[in-house]
Amino acid sequence: MNAYRFGFGSTAFEARGSGALYWPQERALILSDLHLGKAERRARRYGQVLPPYGDHDVLARLEQELQDTDAKTVISLGDGFDDDEAAKNLSPEIGKDLSRLMGARDWIWITGNHDPSAPPFGGRCLSELALSGITLRHMAKPGAVGEISGHYHPKARLALGGAHISRPCFLIDRQRVILPAFGTYTGGLDCRQTPLADLMEPAALAVLTGQSPRALPMPRAKRLRQA
């Protein structure tokens, strides 16, 4: 199966190759940083006319995840929309698709720095959510215990047999999980950089997304040897 299972808090989770996190006990699919409407915002704000297929791609991958997991609850961990206006300006086709996916599911929009207001698509809108002893929020809080967040779009870079690979990744330690971005038009922050490097415990794992998600010790910046 295309997922890496791990225990967190008192229950089991699956870090999926797509970048989504599945919580079997709650039948909840958790996603972060969809950034819907990013192309529209770029055009509106900067006159850049990106291929207008980013939202289609996000929803197509999301639908696949919903099919595969049969989740009853969906939690978007913030930055679901590239800004509040982008949420209003989504193309009618994308809006219809999103509503169809939301259907009868319990859908929770946690607000992020890009989308501080409730989107016009129904579902619940919260600034954070506590569920079975775990807190779900957009941006990790230093010192938090039992927290699942997004925001940073973590990526891991590895040298493999002479070639470099760089992939979005989950970061996992005993106290927190940070999700990669699920959005199509998103970049990433190398997990060697601050604040990711400081947020995570020394024994943290990075789970690389892709065909078969793999756990590795979280890559760390090499310390300067003392001369």
Next chain:
Amino acid sequence: MHSLSPALADWFARKGWALHPHQAEMLARAQAPAQLLIAPTGGGKTLAGFLPSLCDLERRPRPGLHTLYVSPLKALAADIKRNLTTPVEEAGLDIRIEDRTGDTSYTQKRRQRADPPHILLTTPESLALLLSYEDAPKIFAGLQRVVVDEIHALSESKRGDQLMLALARLSQLCPGLRRVGLSATVEDPEAMARFLARHPDPCAITLADPGPAPDIAMLPCAAPAPWSGGGGRYAIPEVIAQIKAHKTTLIFHNTRAQAEIFFHALWLENSESLPIAIHHGSLAREQRVKVEQAMVAGALRAIVCTGSLDLGIDWGDVDLVIQIGAPKNVKRLVQRIGRANHRYNAPSKALLVPANQFEIIECHAALEAVRAQDLDGDARGAGPLDVLCQHILITACAGPFEADALFAEITSAGGYETLSRADFDACLEFCASGGYALRAYDRWQRLRQDASGRWQLRDPRAARQIRMNLGTIQDSDTLKVRLKHSRGGKPLGEVEEAFAATLTPGDTFLMGGQVVRYEGLREMTVEVSRQTGKRPRIATFMGTKFATSTQLSARILRLFHATDWPDLPGPTADWLKLQLARSHLPQADRLLFESFAHNGRAYSCLYAFAGRNAMQTLGLLLTQRMEDLGLGPLGFVATDYAVLIWSVDPVEDPAPLLEPGHLRAGFETWLAGNAVMKRTFKASATIAGLIERQSPGKRKSGRQTSFSADILYDTLRKYDPDHLLLGITRQEALRGLVDFGRIEEMLARTRGAVDHVVLPQISPFAAPLLLEVGRVPVVGEGQERLLAAEAEQLLSRLITQNNPK
């Protein structure tokens, strides 16, 4: 008007000079709408280009811009200013000459727009920028002539296409504008003339006396050349002897890394402390300027350099050019040789140092070609559409335009004469709304039509962004290298970001001829300390990897018709004979495919002589086919003439692998997802204005908000496979990094004839390939397996650390 004006004639007479025949010819044709001068370096080429302007300005002095000069180098513009000022001042002419490049100050630029000089010296990018201003018609009012220097160099890249589009604009603003092109020796002067002239104007060609034939040979060395690799370090003693025997020697290398390594080795052997220096494009500008000044002052005996000194200023007293490594391209070799001895009547002197045994053969073929004056070169294709898109945006910055008028103007530019209206409309649509199959951005179009149908920027503020992205030169992502604790000190140079990422503190590499130790990355700067007496790790920062030209490859293949090679050094001839006895020698009309086992792996070696980039692409395509067939390819290495592949299982029958249909299908489908195609896409998408050029400052703050061009490429391929930019990417892939056009050329000449030779051991020709650097691991299932193994190993180590016994 057809002879020298009085004051200039007087100046020539006082100097005791007479006009060179080509200068007189250029002057006599001053009224031609376009003319091209082909002349070797020296010989008053630049003056020939300017004489008609100087004479006209002497006879009819008047304010305003008269002549525009465009050169590929900022340094050249500054140098020409000095050189031209001398005759102007000495002849007492009241002519103002100024340069305008990326280095010109803001106030100077503003003043130039309000009060232009008579002669403005600039670069294609600065010209394009001037044309993007609303007051362009005012700036260029009255312009009579434009001189394009080193047009042969400009025409080899998209900078030339951008320039021709700019000239089309200028001709529109200034009817009657006359064009002059100055070029080094090229293989097809008529094609260059057509490129320069406004279509369909005629273009007169003046061929200057090329001077005496160059004195060129291979440098005899005591030590034999090695079997593989580059750099030519074995020749250091002989090179030092040559430096001592000449005034100033230019030592050309094909890559920056090789130039660094050679310079380091040369310095270690330089027991007499001859003043020698290094010059290449990765060095900090300050460093390069220092070397150039020392060179002009005659203070240097030798300069180790790369293509960075191919063009430009008359470097004083260079009397010897040494080319280390195979020249790859006969035309460039001839142009480099021309760097020696700028005195018109003396032969240029050059020595070739092949870096390995195969390069001895290539140098031999190149010498034959130079003697036969058989220059190589690929015909220029049609003007690229990404550059056209940028030109449309630049035009929109200057003000509203009509599509019909712009189309007419563009089809008068060299390279764009055959542009179809459909292609033009597609580019315009791309500039306006992105040109996607799915309608979007109706509210946010970049360009839109006004009531009278003219196109203009929706938001005039977009002009700033368009101007910042202007140009066609692709900078690779590089990081500055500085000494640690040198607070704001001068950078030593630059390295590629990918190279920096491989460094671990304590690693050493060469930069500007010195060994430095990597200390760490601080913001976007690589911090290093000086390190003495340590063997450096190879500096793999970028250097252009030229591919051996089609014509030179053909010459090498012709050499293989023989069975004896009395003209080649003994060891090289013996090597060829051994290859002939054990296997075959490659032939132009057949493909040689060798199979053998070595160290427990199955090896396949294909000699296709298609040039390094195409051979690399062939390696990617063949290993992908082998993966599909379950042969377990593990990696390959490509050179200009061969690709060597290693795999778990041997190839039993190469014919299906090499079937043209399969190769083309692979290019269209599988290769399209490969990193080289993504790089090609990124370059075109940047030029066309879809994505912004990444400036280092931006990258620093950009972080997770900026995403890679690869994502856009994948998205377009998935949802809009017929999009304009994907078409441009496929077109670009026929040349450049992917160079599929050379694979087509190889398929056409071999027409399916494959000789499969199964050998009990490695063949003489394949042996050196085992030592080649630049091995490419095969990614795919292999990467997943490696990743799994790596993960397991790292995790088990972690577990051991956490549970000590």
